[in-house]
Amino acid sequence: MSKKKLKRVVVKVGTKVLTDSTNRIDRKVIKNLAEQVCALMDRKIEVVLVSSGAIGAGLGLLKLRKKGKSLSELQAIASVGQNHLMDLYNEYFNKKGYIAGQILLTQEDFNDRRRFLNIRYTLNTLFEYKAIPVINENDSISTEEIKCGDNDRLSGLVADFADADILVMLTDVDGLCDATGTLVNHLKAITGRVKSLCHGKGCEESTGGMITKLEAIKNASSAGIECVIAYGKKKNVILDIVDGKNIGTRIDAQERSLKARKRWIAFSLKPKGKIVIDAGAEKALVNNHKSLLSSGIKKASGKFLDGDVIDVVNLKRKVVARGLTNYSSKEIEKIKGLRSDKIEIELGYKDYDEVIHRDNLVIIEEQFMEE
Numbered sequence: 341m342s343k344k345k346l347k348r349v350v351v352k353v354g355t356k357v358l359t360d361s362t363n364r365i366d367r368k369v370i371k372n373l374a375e376q377v378c379a380l381m382d383r384k385i386e387v388v389l390v391s392s393g394a395i396g397a398g399l400g401l402l403k404l405r406k407k408g409k410s411l412s413e414l415q416a417i418a419s420v421g422q423n424h425l426m427d428l429y430n431e432y433f434n435k436k437g438y439i440a441g442q443i444l445l446t447q448e449d450f451n452d453r454r455r456f457l458n459i460r461y462t463l464n465t466l467f468e469y470k471a472i473p474v475i476n477e478n479d480s481i482s483t484e485e486i487k488c489g490d491n492d493r494l495s496g497l498v499a500d501f502a503d504a505d506i507l508v509m510l511t512d513v514d515g516l517c518d519a520t521g522t523l524v525n526h527l528k529a530i531t532g533r534v535k536s537l538c539h540g541k542g543c544e545e546s547t548g549g550m551i552t553k554l555e556a557i558k559n560a561s562s563a564g565i566e567c568v569i570a571y572g573k574k575k576n577v578i579l580d581i582v583d584g585k586n587i588g589t590r591i592d593a594q595e596r597s598l599k600a601r602k603r604w605i606a607f608s609l610k611p612k613g614k615i616v617i618d619a620g621a622e623k624a625l626v627n628n629h630k631s632l633l634s635s636g637i638k639k640a641s642g643k644f645l646d647g648d649v650i651d652v653v654n655l656k657r658k659v660v661a662r663g664l665t666n667y668s669s670k671e672i673e674k675i676k677g678l679r680s681d682k683i684e685i686e687l688g689y690k691d692y693d694e695v696i697h698r699d700n701l702v703i704i705e706e707q708f709m710e711e
């Protein structure tokens with residue numbers, strides 16, 4: 341643990357931590373978490389809580405099971421559960437002189453950079469009021485297209501825009517295990533080898549859950565944030581982590597190599613499609629930090645519009661970059677392989693020479709291939 345004085349911590353709590361064996365919200369867990377959060381606030385360490393459990397709480401209250409529920413049923417269940425969850429947090433926050441401030445987000449809040457930056461102002465003002473921000477996905481309105489995805493990803497994004505010193509991910513396992521099932525206490529970085537541990541036996545219980553955590557941590561740690569994965573039901577787990585005790589799996593903060601706007605492009609936006617580029621264009625982008633021109637493009641896949649974020653893929657189908665495109669997939673299909681001075685002839689107009697300007701392009705160093 342770094343020795344600098346901590347100012348802000350993001351704590352993410354999963355549904356499995358918050359519920360008991362009968363899948364009901366466990367008051368004892370909420371009390372334990374809320375008291376630790378308040379203890380940190382007393383120490384002038386600001387805490388942002390990213391809490392799951394809206395659907396879990398709703399299912400319990402409505403005496404329903406999740407299996408087979410339609411989207412609109414889950415949305416309704418979440419709207420019942422979310423305020424129950426907030427009531428419980430408030431019950432324990434109030435006892436210590438604090439109050440919760442609820443923020444419910446969808447991917448659309450991240451797509452618009454101004455809206456995205458506004459969330460930070462809300463957080464700062466909540467702290468001025470001694471209120472504790474409690475964040476969740478807005479499950480009662482979110483559909484597949486506008487979903488952030490999961491709360492692991494959401495907590496990584498929150499940790500970045502909240503400028504947190506530590507991201508604590510509380511889950512139902514002790515941390516990341518190696519192939520023999522032994523807990524890994526410390527990692528310098530999330531590499532492909534580390535991610536492959538999630539497919540081994542040691543992590544069986546948490547497979548799926550662990551990979552989304554590692555993806556989120558990879559992004560958060562590249563924003564200079566230390567991350568810890570730990571078992572969430574343990575007494576004082578958050579306080580122990582903040583106090584530097586050797587708990588769970590700790591992942592070092594990386595040096596911030598990307599500026600905030602480029603991190604927003606790389607991590608906060610969800611790619612709407614892909615373009616495949618040739619070897620010459622790959623070299624120009626990766627080695628010479630040039631913009632992407634139409635001449636090096638082989639094809640576009642997926643339907644996207646100008647202004648959307650897209651992945652740039654090499655001939656081996658590896659993602660080499662992500663960026664904001666100046667041209668739609670339809671336009672790119674017409675101008676691929678052409679020199680920039682031929683764009684106007686082909687389209688009848690030309691707004692930009694570059695398909696992706698280098699200011700809007702982020703080189704992805706190491707990325708798992710997704711089909």
Ligand code: GLU
Nearest residue numbers: 392393394395477490491
């Ligand atoms: N937002 C969901 C809920 O509160 C949980 C999603 C997740 O844990 O990834 O029920």
